[in-house]
Structures are given as structure tokens and as C-alpha cells.
Amino acid sequence: MALPRLSNSEMQIMEVLWAHGSSSIRQIREKLTAKKRPAYTTVQTMVYRLEAKKALRRQRKNTPVHLFEALIPRDAARRRLIDDFLAVFGGEPMPVMAHLIEAGKLTLNDVYEAERHVRELLKKGKQP
Numbered sequence: 001m002a003l004p005r006l007s008n009s010e011m012q013i014m015e016v017l018w019a020h021g022s023s024s025i026r027q028i029r030e031k032l033t034a035k036k037r038p039a040y041t042t043v044q045t046m047v048y049r050l051e052a053k054k055a056l057r058r059q060r061k062n063t064p065v066h067l068f069e070a071l072i073p074r075d076a077a078r079r080r081l082i083d084d085f086l087a088v089f090g091g092e093p094m095p096v097m098a099h100l101i102e103a104g105k106l107t108l109n110d111v112y113e114a115e116r117h118v119r120e121l122l123k124k125g126k127q128p
Contacts, residue, residue, distance in 0.1 A: 003080045004053035017070040
């Protein structure tokens with residue numbers, strides 16, 4: 001099954017579920033950033049859209065409150081988001097890397113960690 005495309009707001013909801021596990025709509029809303037916290041009905045609409053996209057599901061329990069759980073793994077969703085983002089640049093990572101370096105968001109330690117990761121992939125016989 002192909003991973004669904006998720007908006008920024010939908011990713012925020014999924015991050016809550018990945019970090020805190022099964023949650024009600026009210027619990028999800030409370031865990032969103034207080035400064036930009038959307039209305040309850042907005043969160044509800046986004047949760048229902050995520051349910052339709054099969055990114056999450058309602059747990060079947062005998063309670064008056066609906067609990068929702070993530071169906072897709074965090075890493076897979078992030079990879080999809082990154083691939084979609086890179087597609088904007090024709091699949092070229094260098095403009096993104098250059099910006100991250102210039103903005104101070106990519107450190108020398110990050111580069112060393114990436115290099116270590118590439119070496120591990122090569123040892124496993126995978127092409128990075």
C-alpha cells in the first residue's frame with residue numbers, strides 16, 4: 001500500500017500519536033503547540049481525513065470516547081515527506097544541504113553522522 005500524502009497539520013497530529021500513543025481528539029489537540037493550537041472541530045476534521053487516508057484508525061473499544069492510533073510508521077511518513085520535498089528541487093539534495101549549512105542547521109557532527117550512515121549502508125551492500 002502506498003503511503004498517503006500528509007499536510008503539515010496532519011503530520012503534527014501524527015507526531016502526537018507517534019509520541020504519545022493512542023489518543024482522543026481532545027488529547028491530540030491539547031498536545032499541539034499552544035500558540036498555534038487549532039479549534040477542536042479543526043482537529044476533528046483532520047483526524048477524520050487521516051482516518052480516510054488510512055494513516056490512522058479508531059480503536060475498537062467499549063468506551064464513549066474514540067481513541068485513535070497511528071497506522072503508518074513515523075520513519076516511512078518522514079521519508080515520503082522528504083522525497084516529496086526533494087522532488088520540488090528536481091530530486092537534487094544539494095540546494096537543501098547548502099541552505100541547511102548556511103542557516104547553521106547542519107553541523108559538522110551531522111555530516112560525520114551522515115558519513116557513518118553511508119559507510120554502514122555500503123557494508124551491507126546497499127547503494128546509498
